[in-house]
Amino acid sequence: MAYLVSARKWRPQKFEDVVGQEHVRVTLQNALREGKVAHAYLFAGPRGVGKTTVARLLAKALNCEHGPTPVPCNSCPQCTAIAQGSSMDVLEIDGASNRGIDEVRELRESAQLAPAGGRYKVYIIDEVHMLTTPAFNALLKTLEEPPAHVVFILATTEPHQVPPTIRSRCQTFNFRRLSVGEITGRLSFISEEEGVEAEEEALVLIARKAEGSMRDAQSLWDQAVAFSEGKVSLRSVQEMLGLVEGDLFFRLGEAILKGDVRSGLEVVEEAFDRGVSLGAFADGLTEHFRNLLAVKVGAPPDLPEEELARLREQAEAGSEEDLARLLVMSSDVASELPRSPAPRLRLEVGVVRMAKSLSSVKVEEVLARLGRLEQGLKEGTSVVRRPPKDLEELKGRWEEVADLVARRSPRLGAFLREGRPRRLEDGVLELAFGSTFHRDAVNRQRRVVEEVLKEVFGTKLRVRVLKEEVEGEQYEDERMLKKVLELFDGEVVQG
Ligand SMILES: [Zn+2]
Structure with missing residues (x-):
């Protein structure tokens, strides 16, 4: 565990070593060269892309004895x-932890004092959007009349949560997410410097997983x-991340796109047998x-050409709509699995629903057909336009309802x-709806339903929507799966 400090150890000490933020670096270095220093900067951008690193470099550039x-x-x-x-x-x-008025007041008072040994007093406030409104107001007062020796560098992942009055007094720099290539390059460099042997594919995977954040990647x-x-190695990183080899997804994707339920379920079983985390x-x-x-x-996406x-x-094998669905x-x-x-x-x-969502026979259609069939057999009569007795x-007849709704509005359907x-x-x-999103969307247009x-x-039926309780969902899923498997793997249903 001797390497657990690489993010700190390899924090760039020169502007030239900062990866991927050339636009920020060049602008700042030009301003320094021309002696045009602002009193307040706002560094905005995702986490782990170099905001505080550049802030410290700027502090050095301002206070260096040769600066x-x-x-x-x-x-x-x-x-x-x-x-x-x-x-x-x-x-x-x-x-985030010094967000109150008292802390900012303290800061204002200390800002009035001359620097101890350097040229400037530099305040780097990270996650500045977390400040309370009174704290922002106090900060604003200082920004309105900043002492000549003070430079503020405000960093945030949420620039829109910083009041416009503050933003307008800052020179803003937008930091961007780093590309897989940029992160991989830096990781190769660090590996080499640390004498660590690393497969290129392994570093690419780490870089992808880090989603643009150098800190996360390190x-x-x-x-x-x-x-x-x-x-x-690629294998060890996959194992560490609890990832399944991409091959399983290609096989599952193929099964789903073909509507092949059986093969799809086999892939799930294989993943399960391999001890893969279902969430992953x-x-x-x-x-x-x-x-x-x-x-x-x-x-x-940013992936190797063969992939x-x-x-x-x-x-x-599918249309854009299919793939989007x-x-x-x-x-x-994936989002429901954890709970x-x-x-x-x-x-x-x-997986069954996905596989069946593309094939010509829809699960719901078959279930509905089955329902109608049972109905007809039981009563031997037509069931058209008669209030449902239960x-x-x-x-x-729910599928019929959904179809008619979909004809009016595919989205609502x-x-x-x-x-x-x-x-x-x-x-x-x-x-009952599994997600509040779907529940609310239907509720807004329940008149149509x-x-x-x-x-x-x-007959007139009023619609009331509610959120599915988790217990009920389990029962429902069990019933659904059993029925679906019976239908598709068992005998043919007459329609
Ligand atoms: Zn120096």
Whole structure:
């Protein structure tokens, strides 16, 4: 575990070593060269992309004994103290834990005092958006009349949460997410310097997982080195991240796109047998569909060419709409999995639904057909335009309702299918939804659903929406899976 400090150890000490923020670096260095120093800067951008690193470099550039200079010397007492975090003139404040008025007042008072040894007093306030409103007001007063020797560097991941009055007094720099290539390059450099043998593919995977954050990438690299005990290989990183080999996703993707339920479930079982975390598996599947869709719409992700070629080939099997629908469905499964009482079942049901969402026969259609069939057999009569006598009868024609709604609004129809009729009493139909998003969307247009219900059943039914309880969901999923498997693997259903 000797490497757990790489983010700190390899924090750039020169502007030139900062990866991926050239626009910021060049502008700042030019300003330093021309002696145009602002009193307040706002560094905005995602976490771990170099905001505080550049802030410290700027502090050095301002206070270096040979400065202000675009190239701080890194050896004078000022530079050394700043690099060690012991400079009396460079104060780093965490906005999240010092967010109140008292802290900012204290800061205002200390700002009036002359610097201890440097040229400027530099205040670096990280996560500045966390300050309270009174604290922002106090800060604003200082920004309005800043003492000549004070420079504020405000850093934030949420610039829109910083009041406009503050923003307008700052020179803003937008830091961007780093590309996979940029992160991989830096990780190769660090590996080489540390004498760590690392496979290129392993570093690419770490870089992808870090989603643009150098800090996250370096901390993953630390873990990978500790985990691998020797060479950092693709396999060891996959294992560490709990990732399944991409191959499983290609196979599952193929099964789903072909509507092949059986093969799809086999892949899930294989992943389960390999001890893969189901959460990671569902996330991986979601990423796979995201990649397929991205390739399909001509915005390929940052991946090796051979993987892109495979993705392109697989993406041929579905339309943009298909892939978008699969992406939504798999991301729903991935987000529901952690709180599902039966995660494996939830995943399997998800795979069945995905596979069946594209084939010519829809699960719901078959279930509805089955319901109507049972109805007809029981009563031997037509069931057209007659008030439903109970919930079961209504469920038997639910697909018909959903179809008619979808004909009026495809979007509403799709949302409606996310819910299930749960209770029918005194002319009120309760619909339960797994997600509040779908529930609210249907609720906004429940009049349309009510009109269609009237059309189908010839009587007025009021619609009430609610959120599915998790316990009920398990039961529902179990029933659904059993029925679906019976239908598709068992005998043919007459329609
Ligand atoms: Zn210096």
